[in-house]
Amino acid sequence: MAIQSIIKSKILFKNNKPNEVVLRWADFQELLEKFEDFYDLAEIKKIKKKEVKFKNIDIFAQKYASL
Numbered sequence: 001m002a003i004q005s006i007i008k009s010k011i012l013f014k015n016n017k018p019n020e021v022v023l024r025w026a027d028f029q030e031l032l033e034k035f036e037d038f039y040d041l042a043e044i045k046k047i048k049k050k051e052v053k054f055k056n057i058d059i060f061a062q063k064y065a066s067l
Helices: 003-007 025-049 057-064
Strands: 010-014 017-022
Touching: none
Parallel strands: none
Antiparallel strands: 010 017
């Protein structure tokens, strides 16, 4: 999302304080994707700190094929 998109957003006030923001739908979707990316990266960092255990793909597939 470009800074220009944020500048073009509308800020609604209530009692002289910022209360809501109105964005174009495309800008909202892009912002949401960025939040999801940040969340995913945080989760990856947590997983990388743990010990990794690998499983044989054939055994995994047999176990979960019936689901």
